Amino acid sequence: MATHKTEETDETDKSTNRRGVAVVAALMLGAFAFNTTENLPIGVLKLMADDLDRSLSAVGLLVSGYGLTVALVSVPIARATRSVPRRLVLCALLAALLLASVVAALVPSYEVLLASRLVTAVAQALFWAVMGPVAVGLFPPHVRGRVIGALSVGGSAALVLGVPGGTWLGQHTGWQVPFLVVGALAVPSFVVIAAVLPDARPEESHAARGVRPDRRRFAVVLSVTALTVTGVFAGYTYISEFLVDESGFSESAVSTLLLVLGITGIVGVAVYGRLLDRFPRATLAVPVATQAVALLGLYAAGGSRVVATAMMVFLGASLGPVFMATQNQVMYVAPGRTETAVAANSAAFNAGVAAGALAGGLLLPVVGVRGTFLVGGLMTLAALALLLEEHLPLRGKRLTAAPKGAAARADARTRP
Template identity: 30%
Template sequence: MPLALLALAIGAFGIGTTEFVIMGLLPEVAADFGVSIPTAGLLTTGYALGVVVGAPLLAILGSRVSRKRMLMLLMGLFVAGNLVSAVAPVFGVMLAGRVIASLAHGAFFGIGSIVAAGLVAPHKKAGAIAMMFTGLTVANVVGVPAGTFIGQSVGWRATFFIVAALGVLGLLGIAALVPADRREPARDGGSGTDLRRELAAFRNPQVLLAMAMTVLGFGGVFAAITYIAPMMTEAAGYADSSVTWLLVLFGVGMVIGNLIGGKFADRALMPMLYVALTALAVVLGTFTFTAYDKVAAAVAIPLIGAFGFATVPPLQKRVLDQTADAPTLASAVNIGAFNLGNAIAAWLGGMVISAGLGVTAPNWVGALLAASALVLAFWSAALERRGRAAGRAHGHRADAGTGRVVTGTASAKRAAAGRLSEQSLVQDGPVQDRLTGATAQDSSTGAPVQDSSVEAART
C-alpha cells in the first residue's frame, strides 16, 4: 500500500469524526449555548448543506491548482473550521465553523479519490479509493465514540481541538507523502476550457445515473440510521446508553463493506452494485419488523452499514471511469450526492414518522430508495450494452474500462501501433496515432479520448 494512501486516510478519519461526532454531543452543545436540541441540530444540517455546496464550488475554484496543493489547502480549511467551532463564543459562530469545515469535505474526498486511484495500477483503483474511505469508516468505530466520550467527560470544545489536530496531522502527511502532480494544461491555455471540459462530463448519462444511484442507495442507509436511537429505545427496548455501541456496530459494518466493495469492484463493478443494493433493500425492508427484537436488531444494524458502504467505492470509481478526461468536478459532486441523499432520506423518514406510521417506518422508506437505486443500476448496464452493440454494428468497439465507444479505425490503428513504447503513443491532450495521426474519439460525443481512456481500451 502506498504511504500516500495512509495520509489520505488520516485526513478522511478527521473529516468523518467531525461530521458524525456532533450527534453525540448535541445535548452538551445545546446546554452550553442555551439553545434547544432542534436548534442545535442545525449544526448537522448546516454541515450537510455545506458539503453539497462546497464540493462543486471548491472543485471549480481549485481547477487550476495541483491536486496535492489543493488537498493541503482543503485540510487547512478543515482545521480552521474546527478551531472556529472549538472557540466559538456564541451558537452562530459555532454554526459558521461547522459550515467552514464542511466546505472541505466533498472536494477532499472527490480530489482524494482521483489521487488515490492514480497511485496504483488500473486494476486496483477501486481498492485504493476504498483504502482512503477506510479513514471515514473507522472514524465511526473509533473517532466518534472516543470524541463523544471526551466531549462528555472533559467538554465538547476539547473534542473539536483534537479533531483540528487530526487535520494538521493529515495536512503534514499529504505534504510529505503524496507525490507532486502536474496538472494537464488546458488546450487553449485558459481556465475556461478546463471548466467546460469538467462540465461536459455531466452530459454523459452514465455519470448522471451513477450520481442518482449514489443519492438513492446511500440515502436508503440514512433513512434508517438517522432514527436509530428512537427505534432502538422505543421498538427494540434498548437503554439509551446502548445506542452508542449499536452505532459502533454500524461503523464496523461500514469498514467491512467498504473494503469488500473496493476489492470486488475492481473485478466486477456492476455485479458488485447489484448484490450490494439488493441485499441493502432486503435488510432494510426486514428491519421494519426485526427492529422490535434486540438480537435481530443488533445483527441488522452492521449489515445495513456493510451493504450500504459496499456501494461507495464502485459508485465513485464508476464516476471516475466515465469522466477519465475531466474527473475532478464530477468526483467532488458525487461526494456531495452522498450528503444530498442523507438529507433527503432523513427528511422522508421524519415525514413517515410524523404521519403516524410508526418509529420503524423509515426502514421501508430506505428499502424503497435502495430498490430504486438497483433499478437505475440495471438501466445503466442496459444502456452500456446497447452502446456497445451499436458500436460493434458500426465497426467501433467499447473502451474496456468505461464502456464508452471509440471508433473502430482509431482502435485498429492503435493496435497496429502497439509495438511502440508508452511514451511514444501517449501525449498531452488527445492521443495521436504516430503512424497515421488519427485521433481516438468518443462515438457518443465526438470528443477526443484522453490517454487514460485509451490505455484501458488497449488492454
C-alpha cells in the same frame, strides 16, 4: 549497463510506491478527521447546547447546515480550483480544518462556531472531490479500486472510532477538547502531503479524466447515490427509537448495535474495496441489494431481536460499500474531469442525507417509525432497479454481437 539501469528503475519504482502509500495514509487520516468533525456535534449535542445556551435544534443546525453546505458547494468549488496544483489545495484544506477547529473550540460564541463549521464544510467538500483522483493518480490504473477502498476505510472509521471517541472525550473534558484533537490530526496529514506529494497540476495525472466517459452511466450512478442515501437516512435517522420501541432493546444495547453496525461497515469497505477492480458492477449492485434487504427486513420483522440484529449487520455491511462503489464508478465513467464527477457524487450523497432526514421527519407522524424503513427500502429497490435496467441493454447487445476470446471475457467482467 542494462542491469544497472534496471536496478535504477526498480529503485525508482519502489520509491514512487512508498511515496504513494504515504500520501494515501495521509489522505486516509484527513478523511477520518473531516468525517469526525462533520458528525462530532451529534455526540456532544446537549453539552454544546448547555454551554452555548442554545436549543438542541439550533445546535443541530451545526450538523444539517454542514451537510447542506457540502452539497451546495462541492461542484462549484471543484470547478473553480481545477487548475490549482493539488499539493497546494490539499495543504490549504488541511490548514483550514486545523484553524477552524481551534477557533470553534476557543471562541465561546455560537455565531463564530457556526461560521467555523461552514468554513470546514467548504474545505471538506473540496477535500473529498480531489482526494480520490490525487490518490489514484499515484498508482497504476489497474489498482484504482483498491486505492479508493483504502480511502473509504479512513472515512468509515470516523463513525466507528472518531465520533464515539470524541463523544467520550467530550463528556469527560468538555466538548471543546475533541474539536482540538480532531483539528490536530490535520497536522501529520499536512506534513506528509507537503513533503511527499508531487507538485504537479491535476491535468497531468492519468486519473484526471474518466477511463470510459459515459454520460448515461454517470447519471445512473448519481441517481443510485441519491436514492440509496435518501432511502437509508429516511429510516436510519430514527434507528435508536426503532430498536428501543419496536425491537425491545435497552438503550445500552442500542449503543452496542450501533458499534456492530460501524464495525461491519469497515469490514464491508475493506472486503469490497479489494474486489472493485475485478467486479465493479457487482460491488455496487450487491451492497445496494443488501441495503434493501436490511431496510425491508427491519420493517417486516424488526420486532424480533434476532432479526433486528441480523439486519443491522446487513445495513452496516452495505452503507460504506455503496458510496465507495459509486465513487469508483463515477471516476471511471466521468464525462469530464474526475474531480467534478466525484464532487457531484459527494453532493448527491449529502443532499440525500438531508432529504432522507427530512422525508423521515415528515412521514413519521403518518406511517410511524417502522414505516420510514419501508419507504427507505422501496427507494433502495428503485435504485437497484435502475442498476439492473441499465445493465440489461448491455447484455442484449453482447448476445447479438458477442466478442470472442479471453480478452472479451475479461472486459465483460471488469466493465463498470
